[in-house]
Amino acid sequence: MQEISCEDLLQYLSDYIDENLDEELTAVAKHHLATCHSCSVVLDSTQKTIFLYRQQGKRTIPAKRRERLFDRLQDAFLAGKGETA
Amino acid sequence: MLNEQELLSALRRRDSAAFNQLFDTYSDKVYRLALSQLENEDEAEGVVQDAFLRLFERLDQFEGRSKLSTWLYRVAYNLCQDRLRQRRPLLSLDEDNDDNDLPAPTVLIDWEDLPEQYLSAAEVSAELDRAIATLPPKLKTVFMLREMEGLSTRECAEVVGISVSAAKVRLHRARLLLREQLAAYFAERV
Numbered sequence: 664m665q666e667i668s669c670e671d672l673l674q675y676l677s678d679y680i681d682e683n684l685d686e687e688l689t690a691v692a693k694h695h696l697a698t699c700h701s702c703s704v705v706l707d708s709t710q711k712t713i714f715l716y717r718q719q720g721k722r723t724i725p726a727k728r729r730e731r732l733f734d735r736l737q738d739a740f741l742a743g744k745g746e747t748a
Numbered sequence: 749m750l751n752e753q754e755l756l757s758a759l760r761r762r763d764s765a766a767f768n769q770l771f772d773t774y775s776d777k778v779y780r781l782a783l784s785q786l787e788n789e790d791e792a793e794g795v796v797q798d799a800f801l802r803l804f805e806r807l808d809q810f811e812g813r814s815k816l817s818t819w820l821y822r823v824a825y826n827l828c829q830d831r832l833r834q835r836r837p838l839l840s841l842d843e844d845n846d847d848n849d850l851p852a853p854t855v856l857i858d859w860e861d862l863p864e865q866y867l868s869a870a871e872v873s874a875e876l877d878r879a880i881a882t883l884p885p886k887l888k889t890v891f892m893l894r895e896m897e898g899l900s901t902r903e904c905a906e907v908v909g910i911s912v913s914a915a916k917v918r919l920h921r922a923r924l925l926l927r928e929q930l931a932a933y934f935a936e937r938v
Contacts, residue, residue, distance in 0.1 A: 673850055677920035681901075705853045705927070707860065711867065712927045716880075716895050719873055722783065723776045728793055733771055736800050740759075740767045743804055 665691050672702045680710060752816050760807050774817060775800075777897060778824045784892050785828035785885060795831070799824040814906065818899070821907040825889065832885075851924045855931035862934060872930070879929035883922055890915050891922035 665687075667675075672695050678684045679692050696703045724732065750758060750769060758766030775796055782795035802823050803810070814822070859867070866872065880888060889908055893899045899907070905915035 673853070673924075677916065677923060680923075700858075701853075701856050704856050704858050707858070708931055709923050709927045711859050712876075712930050713895055713923065715867065715872060715876055715930070716891075716926070719876065721776065721896060722780055724779045724793070724796070725789070728789065729775070732775065732793055732796060736771065736797060737764070737767055739801055740804055741762060741764065743762055 664694055667691055667695050669695075669699060669702055672696070672699070673705070676706060676709060679706070680713070753812070756807070756810060756812065756816070759804075770800075770803075774820050777817065778820055780896065781821055781824050781889070781893070782828055784880075784888055785825070786831060787881075791831055795824050795827045798827050815903070818903050818906050821893065821897075821899075822909070825907050850921060851928060853924065853928060853931070855928060855935050857931060857935045857938060859931075859934065862938060866934065866937070872933075875933045876926070876930060879926050879933075882929070883925060887918050887922040887925070890918040891926075894919055 672679075672692060675684060675688065675692055679689065682689075684692060696706060723729070750766065755766055755769060759770060778796045778799050779792050782792035783789065786792055786795070799820055803820065810816075810819070880891075883891065886908070890904045893904045893907060894901065901915050901919065902912050904919070905912045908915065910918075
């Protein structure tokens with residue numbers, strides 16, 4: 664099997680995480696990861712970083728701000744009635 | 749719940765239920781993008797307002813070549829860039845060109861060895877916020893659109909107005925930079 668360096672693996676890391684590598688490169692990357700502790704640590708910690716970020720939850724517009732914005736935009740939206748009918 | 753074409757048709761008729769759906773579906777998304785760029789709630793609110801007003805003005809011309817969400821993100825992103833230029837008129841927002849050098853991982857502690865509670869503590873979440881705040885804005889935008897909002901790399905590229913390959917590089921760099929910062933944080937604690 665083709666061997667790749669740690670530098671090459673680093674280049675491919677995001678594509679590997681996103682499953683965008685072709686079958687052959689995926690197999691080569693898997694082989695490297697199985698034999699290189701440093702690269703497998705980088706993979707695991709990168710995946711966990713993404714996981715932690717997603718886990719934070721999505722911020723939403725604070726309620727009062729949201730209400731104000733809704734009213735202003737609704738007025739502007741309905742004021743356009745007749746222009747586009 | 750109307751699909752996108754139905755929603756656009758109803759919006760053109762100035763249907764108030766369609767407005768509710770539009771606002772509920774997209775206002776928070778646009779707000780998060782604007783807040784990540786501008787780090788100011790008043791300005792982020794202003795961007796949501798201006799992006800929606802622009803949509804109302806262009807409803808009749810909206811051809812649907814982009815998804816509505818991508819179109820709104822793109823308008824909001826450009827509005828943010830305008831506001832950032834007003835804040836710092838002498839700063840070119842594009843001055844830091846994309847380069848292909850990746851940040852080499854230097855902190856290689858194994859996160860598998862971390863106690864379980866480390867990965868769920870509020871303190872880690874705060875550290876992640878700090879790390880994200882230090883990302884160059886162009887990396888932060890692609891990272892949050894991809895990882896928080898779930899856009900594809902192609903959609904991220906469309907929003908920011910760059911090639912797909914440039915968006916992939918930005919995403920990759922952002923991931924590695926954040927990993928490095930969190931790894932350094934954990935390394936001090938184990």
